Amino acid sequence: MKPNIRKINEIKKFCKLSGRKFFLSNNIKLALKLNLDGVYLPSFNKSIKINIYSKKTNFLVLGSAHNLKEIKIKEKQNVDAIFLSSLFKKKKTYLGLKRFKNLKSKTLLKIIALGGINKNNIKELRLLNVYGFAAISFFNNTKKKAP
Numbered sequence: 001m002k003p004n005i006r007k008i009n010e011i012k013k014f015c016k017l018s019g020r021k022f023f024l025s026n027n028i029k030l031a032l033k034l035n036l037d038g039v040y041l042p043s044f045n046k047s048i049k050i051n052i053y054s055k056k057t058n059f060l061v062l063g064s065a066h067n068l069k070e071i072k073i074k075e076k077q078n079v080d081a082i083f084l085s086s087l088f089k090k091k092k093t094y095l096g097l098k099r100f101k102n103l104k105s106k107t108l109l110k111i112i113a114l115g116g117i118n119k120n121n122i123k124e125l126r127l128l129n130v131y132g133f134a135a136i137s138f139f140n141n142t143k144k145k146a147p
Contacts, residue, residue: 067103104128
């Protein structure tokens with residue numbers, strides 16, 4: 001499927017006006033061409049060819065990983081930071097604190113925790129010394145309960 005350049009530029013303009021960063025998923029060539037803030041490389045992207053593109057200043061390459069093999073691939077892709085998941089959400093890629101910490105210790109890359117982070121477990125992130133965290137449920141629980 002061909003990317004909709006007009007739509008991408010609309011989103012880029014919105015992000016710039018609202019002070020947000022805009023990362024395009026899985027297309028470094030287009031992200032560089034359109035002068036975006038960066039690119040996101042999913043865990044299934046195992047191509048090392050992304051290193052052939054010369055990055056501009058302040059262009060970030062983010063990746064995701066669920067195990068040591070995927071972390072090593074992201075290192076070869078020269079990403080700036082890795083979303084490592086799933087920390088708390090018990091699904092197929094569930095790591096838990098102990099495995100998460102073990103995987104984090106195997107790389108020098110910045111690690112962003114992901115997966116099931118909420119107000120009840122956010123304090124446990126201090127034990128991990130992560131670069132950052134990403135969470136939907138943490139920010140999405142603002143709905144008020146009906147009386």
